[in-house]
Amino acid sequence: MTELLETVLANPYHFRRNGVYYLRLRTRGATSDTVNISLRTSDKTVAMEITNDILKRLAKFHLGAPSATWKQLKAHIDDITPACLAKAHGDASMAAYGSGHGRSIASKGFDNPGGEYKDRNGTSVYGNLPDGKTFEKVPSFQAPISGIPVSRLRFSITMASGTNKSGITMFRPQGFEFTVGRDSSGTEVIALWYSIDGDLLTVTQDSYPKDAPEEQWDEMLTNILEVQGCTKFQDRISQAPPLGKQRDKWNATRMARIDDLLTSYVERLKLRERTKFIFKLAEITGPIESTLMKAGDKAWSQITQSGAGDPKTQREKP
Incomplete structure (x- = not known):
């Protein structure tokens, strides 16, 4: 059966950090390229209201552009999230928060460290500091x-x-x-x-x-040194047998383990x-x-x- 949408999203997921609700969005089958949005509240009812508003606006855009890529969907999420937060919290200043995920919401301000962040009217935020607030x-x-x-x-x-x-x-x-x-x-x-x-x-x-493989560099280094026949670090390195069939088997066992550790590390990076x-x-x-x-x-x-x-x-x- 042909899919209506080219980019299929997984079911939305909520989690809490320090009591605050977050919404996580990702494509189906993805494990690392996710969007994590701070809903800015510890109240579950308010969090669900904001989530429904975000999903409603995102669905309207996605159904109108069924061939949209995940990159385009993330850009649209950046656009709609501030308005959803401002609507729920009743404070227009909430629009400055944006969502927290793998890249900055306002890339013009964050990805250009030397640039000056401006509001929608083009006014520099440096000229509008709150009374009594200072920062370096x-x-x-x-x-x-x-x-x-x-x-x-x-x-x-x-x-x-x-x-x-x-x-x-x-x-x-x-x-x-x-x-x-x-x-x-x-x-x-x-x-x-x-x-x-x-x-x-x-x-x-x-x-x-939590389920990511652990780094095991010590074991990998030990196996490499044993294959090389290292005679140092005798407290942690086993002495290799003489050259011959037994040594070949010794090396093969350790090289296989090194391959396993490297594969595990690649999966961890993903x-x-x-x-x-x-x-x-x-x-x-x-x-x-x-x-x-x-x-x-x-x-x-x-x-x-x-x-x-x-x-x-x-x-x-x-």
Whole structure:
């Protein structure tokens, strides 16, 4: 049977982080190229209302363009999400939040570190800072992520928590904490950055899901050294037998294991995800606490390989 739509989406999925609801969209069968949208609320009813609005608008676009690619659908999601959030939260300023996924919503502002973020009227956001709020703009690094590498980041923001009997939206402070390592859900965060551009704080993280294969570099190195007949590190390297059939069998067993480990590592890389979480500085209450990444930390190699550069000591004030 012929499919009506060329790009078929999987069923929408909801998850919670620090009590806040997120909506995940992806194509059927995909594992890494996903869109994660912060619904900006801990109230399930409000989250479902926003989700239904997003899906309704997305369906209208998709049915009108049945040959649309996933790239085109993601671009449309970028366009409709701010309006859906603003409609649900009753605050036009919510349009600045956008959705947090593998690339920035406002690519003109985030992907061009040297550029100046402007609103829809073309006015610079730097001239409209909230009263009593100050911040230091973070220098941009020469990398797509353009952020400061950290191992931990913590702050609180004011969030909608539902409505009262009179229909008035209620707000309460909600704490957020991002850390490198495995969280309670089993997700392994391997790298973490943050940046401030205009009046927005962007947190970027690279992670692997709970079921991703583990890295086993130590075992791979051990097998390689044993095949090479290494005589050092006798406390961890088994001594190879003399050359001959026994040695050939010895090498074949270890080379097969190396192949298995390499295959597992390739499968792990396919599951790697990059997610961006975008917050408005005006909504942050209190300081932004961070622990800067240091050379020698486990995730340091992940960050330096991405080209983020050396960390700078900064103290941010919302």
